[in-house]
Amino acid sequence: MERKWITGFTQYELGIFKDTDPRVAVIKFAIQKKLKQDLENSDDTYWVITGGQSGIEQWAAASALELKAEYPQLQVSIMTPYQQFGSNWKQERQDQLQNLIQQVDFSASVSPQSYQNAGQLQNYQQFMLTHTDNALLFYDEQVEDSKVRFAQKGMHQFQQHHPDYDVFQIDFEKLQDFAEEYADQQSDWS
Numbered sequence: 001m002e003r004k005w006i007t008g009f010t011q012y013e014l015g016i017f018k019d020t021d022p023r024v025a026v027i028k029f030a031i032q033k034k035l036k037q038d039l040e041n042s043d044d045t046y047w048v049i050t051g052g053q054s055g056i057e058q059w060a061a062a063s064a065l066e067l068k069a070e071y072p073q074l075q076v077s078i079m080t081p082y083q084q085f086g087s088n089w090k091q092e093r094q095d096q097l098q099n100l101i102q103q104v105d106f107s108a109s110v111s112p113q114s115y116q117n118a119g120q121l122q123n124y125q126q127f128m129l130t131h132t133d134n135a136l137l138f139y140d141e142q143v144e145d146s147k148v149r150f151a152q153k154g155m156h157q158f159q160q161h162h163p164d165y166d167v168f169q170i171d172f173e174k175l176q177d178f179a180e181e182y183a184d185q186q187s188d189w190s
Helices: 022-040 056-067 091-103 119-130 148-161 172-189
Strands: 002-008 046-050 074-082 106-111 134-138 166-170
Touching: 002 022, 002 056, 002 119, 002 148, 022 046, 022 056, 022 134, 022 172, 046 056, 056 074, 056 091, 074 091, 074 119, 106 119, 119 148, 134 148, 148 166, 166 172
Parallel strands: 002 046, 002 134, 046 074, 074 106, 134 166
Antiparallel strands: none
16 A cells, blocks of 8 residues: 655646646546556555645645546545634635545644644644655745645654655756656647
């Protein structure tokens, strides 16, 4: 069994406000390409575990769900940091999260309480690190005020004691490479 944590920027950190934005298709392409590479080499159960944050995490869940028909060993989980995660979002975003949660194979909250303090987020990060084998991280150091930097820092600290924990980081340069590959494929299909 393999368990991959996928996390990264929120849609607002990327300046993406609609799922119809063409950049979403590129991000989903990148996620699916990385997952297919792993899935092609394994018949074992393969879990994609992500959070419920809008942006990379929700697109990761949606992308993995799209691959389930082709890869029966694929399982998808959404783990939220605490109960009632997203309850203060706009109704449309809450509905989108609930729709995804209904489609995945497993969903739960790491903390059984609603948000109390930042310690729950630290516990969530530790939970994700200890319950996954590797990570796919969408993060670029150029974005200094992103909350994703905490996940990146946590992953690197975790790797110091767990050198087998592999983190594949997709920064803006790598994402541009995926965009070019995606554009090439689109023109080939035309």
